[in-house]
Structure formats: C-alpha cells, structure tokens
Amino acid sequence: MNRRLIIYLHVGYWILVLMQVLLVALGTGVLGTHFDLKLFLTIVLPVKALQTSCSALFFYVNYLLLVPYALKKGNVSKYVISLLIGIFVFSPLYYLMEQIVYPLIGWKTYDADLDLLSAFIVTLGANFLNIFLGLLLSYLMDWRTVRAEKEVIEKEQLKTELAFLKSQVNPHYLFNTINDIYSLAQQQSDEAPEALLKLSELLRYMLRESDDPYVPLANEIAYLVNVIDLQKIGQKGRSYTNFKLEGNIEGKKIAPLILINFIENAFKHGVFKNPDEPIQVLIKIEGQAFRLHVSNKINTAKKDKTGGIGLVNVQRRLELIYPNKHELLISQQNHNFTVDLKIDLYD
Known part of the structure; x- marks a missing residue:
C-alpha cells in the first residue's frame, strides 16, 4: 500500500466521521423541525468541523507521538502519563471552544457553564475511541510492515534457492554430455x-x-x-x-x-x-x-x-x-x- 493511498484513507475516514456527527446532529433536531440551510452552514457545520478537527488532532498526537515514542519503547507508565497530560492539554481547548468559540457563532451545547473538570471528562469521553483506534492502527501498521518485509525476504530466499538448484541441474547434465562428446572426439x-x-x-x-x-x-x-x-x-x-x-x-x-x-x-x-x-x-x-x-x-x-x-x-x-x-x-x-x-x- 503506497503512501498516497494511506493519506487518502485517513482523509476519507475523517470525512466519514464528520458526516456521521452531522447526521447525528440533524437527527437529534438541532435545527428544529425544519431544515435551515443558513443555520446549518453558519453554525452546525463549523461547530462539528471544529469538534472533528480536535478529535483528529488528538488522534494523531497519540498515534504518531505517544504510541511510538512511549508505549512501543516498553514504557507503559510513560505512555499513560503522557496520555493523561495530552488530555489535560486538550481539555482547555474544549473549554475555550465551549465558552468562547461556540457562543460567538451562536452555539451552546450545555445548559450550565462548562468547568475544566467537565471539560476533562468531555475530552476523555470524546477521544476514548480515538485512543483505542490509534493503538490498533499503530500496531496494525507495524504488523503490515513486518509482513511486507518478511515477504520480501522470503521471495529473495526462494529466488536464491531456485538459482542454486538450477546451478546444480545444468552442470550435472553437462558433465555427462561433455564426457560423451569427448569420447566421440577421441574416436574421431x-x-x-x-x-x-x-x-x-x-x-x-x-x-x-x-x-x-x-x-x-x-x-x-x-x-x-x-x-x-x-x-x-x-x-x-x-x-x-x-x-x-x-x-x-x-x-x-x-x-x-x-x-x-x-x-x-x-x-x-x-x-x-x-x-x-x-x-x-x-x-x-x-x-x-x-x-x-x-x-x-x-x-x-x-x-x-x-x-x-x-x-x-x-x-x-x-x-x-x-x-x-x-x-x-x-x-x-x-x-x-x-x-x-x-x-x-x-x-
């Protein structure tokens, strides 16, 4: 699988995630009983796009940094601590969006004001699946890489073995043939x-x-x-x-x-x-x-x-x-x- 295809798959996945949250928002009556295109384009779409972007950002921090440089190094405690730190870092981001960004575009998802502890819980809940997917994808890619390398090695080994076997086949027959021709030459x-x-x-x-x-x-x-x-x-x-x-x-x-x-x-x-x-x-x-x-x-x-x-x-x-x-x-x-x-x- 080439790098371009992998990029397309990642982009396609997050587009599907965005479409899912948009459909959920529409299905839960965010826009009321009638569809309002202006409200959808100016409020619902930007909000859900921001939420999806935050989820994607957290996913790639875990997938590209925390898993390979902590968990795969054999330091589980370091990975857990790094993950908690990541959640704490992203919690203010959710808090700022909830308290500042969303109100600016006319969106409020909670009746009460969101405090940092709630933001931490929301961050953890929103990214719980992303944490698991990051782990799964990272180890799947490792398995794919190891498998591809193993296939290359096996093909090279088979190629070498076939060449060795063929090198034994040809001289084995030629030896007998040359002996026959030598006898003919001796007999003129x-x-x-x-x-x-x-x-x-x-x-x-x-x-x-x-x-x-x-x-x-x-x-x-x-x-x-x-x-x-x-x-x-x-x-x-x-x-x-x-x-x-x-x-x-x-x-x-x-x-x-x-x-x-x-x-x-x-x-x-x-x-x-x-x-x-x-x-x-x-x-x-x-x-x-x-x-x-x-x-x-x-x-x-x-x-x-x-x-x-x-x-x-x-x-x-x-x-x-x-x-x-x-x-x-x-x-x-x-x-x-x-x-x-x-x-x-x-x-």
Missing part, C-alpha cells in the same frame, strides 16, 4: 561436430531463456528433443527412446529446465540400448494440465554414486514454483522406473 567420430552443435543449442537455451520464470512450452519440448538426439549421437545411434507428444502446446508456458532431470535420469540409470525396451517419454496436454510420463527398465549394472541429486533438486523446484499446482509420482516396480508428473500450468 564424424558425429562429433553435430554433437557439438547440439550442445551449443542446449547452452544457448540455458543461457538465454533459463533466467525467465516461464518459457514457451514449445521451447522446453524442443530442448528435450535436442537432449534425446544428443544422447543418440553420443551412443552412436544405440539409444532408443519412444517420444510422443499429444495435445496443443500453443500458448502454453512452463518453468524452464524443469523436465530435463527426468529424461537425464532415465538415460543415466535406465536401459536404453535395447530397441525392444526403449525409454518411454509421453507428454500430454489437456487444457491447462500438463502431463509427463517417463518409464524405463532399470539398468542394474549401473551404480552411479553421484546419482540422486537431480531428482531431489527438481522435486524442490516443483515445490517452489508450482506449490499446490503439481503432482509427482515416482515408482519402482519389477525392475521398471516410472515418473508421472502433472502440472497445472499458470495462465
């Missing part, structure tokens, strides 16, 4: 240049689009296809993946690099060199619902001691980016590893 394979070109496309995507919170789903899927193609090149064609896409991806967006870990994990720990048991990758779009299914036969001969980091990271990223907007089911049965992911894409 004709596919090494194509593999380097694919890798450069992947790096370009990582550098240019991964900093955006959301990217076109078409770009993310193209990135996955490049990863699969690069894997096939690195394995000299002996990498089999059954990739299917169903549904309309136009206009859809998704968090970048949120899917690569599932594909890379299947290559790292799964069987992919058997054409009869290819890695299954199915992407299905149903309205705003994105579904990913990845399944592979577990390669029991592979024991990667550095494995497991990718899936943990992507689960955390999903929790941060799509809270209550995703379902992730990872299962392992009969030597088969399956990932089912559903994301409710944001509009």
Whole structure:
C-alpha cells in the first residue's frame, strides 16, 4: 500500500466521521423541525468541523507521538502519563471552544457553564475511541510492515534457492554430455561436430531463456528433443527412446529446465540400448494440465554414486514454483522406473 493511498484513507475516514456527527446532529433536531440551510452552514457545520478537527488532532498526537515514542519503547507508565497530560492539554481547548468559540457563532451545547473538570471528562469521553483506534492502527501498521518485509525476504530466499538448484541441474547434465562428446572426439567420430552443435543449442537455451520464470512450452519440448538426439549421437545411434507428444502446446508456458532431470535420469540409470525396451517419454496436454510420463527398465549394472541429486533438486523446484499446482509420482516396480508428473500450468 503506497503512501498516497494511506493519506487518502485517513482523509476519507475523517470525512466519514464528520458526516456521521452531522447526521447525528440533524437527527437529534438541532435545527428544529425544519431544515435551515443558513443555520446549518453558519453554525452546525463549523461547530462539528471544529469538534472533528480536535478529535483528529488528538488522534494523531497519540498515534504518531505517544504510541511510538512511549508505549512501543516498553514504557507503559510513560505512555499513560503522557496520555493523561495530552488530555489535560486538550481539555482547555474544549473549554475555550465551549465558552468562547461556540457562543460567538451562536452555539451552546450545555445548559450550565462548562468547568475544566467537565471539560476533562468531555475530552476523555470524546477521544476514548480515538485512543483505542490509534493503538490498533499503530500496531496494525507495524504488523503490515513486518509482513511486507518478511515477504520480501522470503521471495529473495526462494529466488536464491531456485538459482542454486538450477546451478546444480545444468552442470550435472553437462558433465555427462561433455564426457560423451569427448569420447566421440577421441574416436574421431564424424558425429562429433553435430554433437557439438547440439550442445551449443542446449547452452544457448540455458543461457538465454533459463533466467525467465516461464518459457514457451514449445521451447522446453524442443530442448528435450535436442537432449534425446544428443544422447543418440553420443551412443552412436544405440539409444532408443519412444517420444510422443499429444495435445496443443500453443500458448502454453512452463518453468524452464524443469523436465530435463527426468529424461537425464532415465538415460543415466535406465536401459536404453535395447530397441525392444526403449525409454518411454509421453507428454500430454489437456487444457491447462500438463502431463509427463517417463518409464524405463532399470539398468542394474549401473551404480552411479553421484546419482540422486537431480531428482531431489527438481522435486524442490516443483515445490517452489508450482506449490499446490503439481503432482509427482515416482515408482519402482519389477525392475521398471516410472515418473508421472502433472502440472497445472499458470495462465
């Protein structure tokens, strides 16, 4: 909430207070049985405006001075004494208005002359609600400030955590890819240049689009296809993946690099060199619902001691980016590893 809006709210509140006391005055028959516009403008309105101004002045003395510099400093007794002093200071103001200002404009609210003690009681009664409102508003504003600061800190922490998780995701995959290309280069394979070109496309995507919170789903899927193609090149064609896409991806967006870990994990720990048991990758779009299914036969001969980091990271990223907007089911049965992911894409 910006400062200008807060000022408007304060001004609007005191205008409503003035309107309330004016309506009460009119309802209690101050002007008699017939409405007199001249009497209203020359007497009732000025009197009620003065009374409201005094209430506002007392309110802001309490709200801006007494509460923050006495009560919030932990000195309750100092606040109470300051409040009583404030009432004593304002009592002569009410007394002067009642005895001098109001009679000058033809207004008298009491049959008897108002003494200082009565003025003190009137001041206390007139401002009792204002004292409470000042306390309430002051602590509400503190709560709002603390909450806003907490939200900023939490957002920065989430941003930092996401950046850290993403920094772990990219090198983790690149390490394996570079190893494959290095092997091709050692073997002087004709596919090494194509593999380097694919890798450069992947790096370009990582550098240019991964900093955006959301990217076109078409770009993310193209990135996955490049990863699969690069894997096939690195394995000299002996990498089999059954990739299917169903549904309309136009206009859809998704968090970048949120899917690569599932594909890379299947290559790292799964069987992919058997054409009869290819890695299954199915992407299905149903309205705003994105579904990913990845399944592979577990390669029991592979024991990667550095494995497991990718899936943990992507689960955390999903929790941060799509809270209550995703379902992730990872299962392992009969030597088969399956990932089912559903994301409710944001509009």
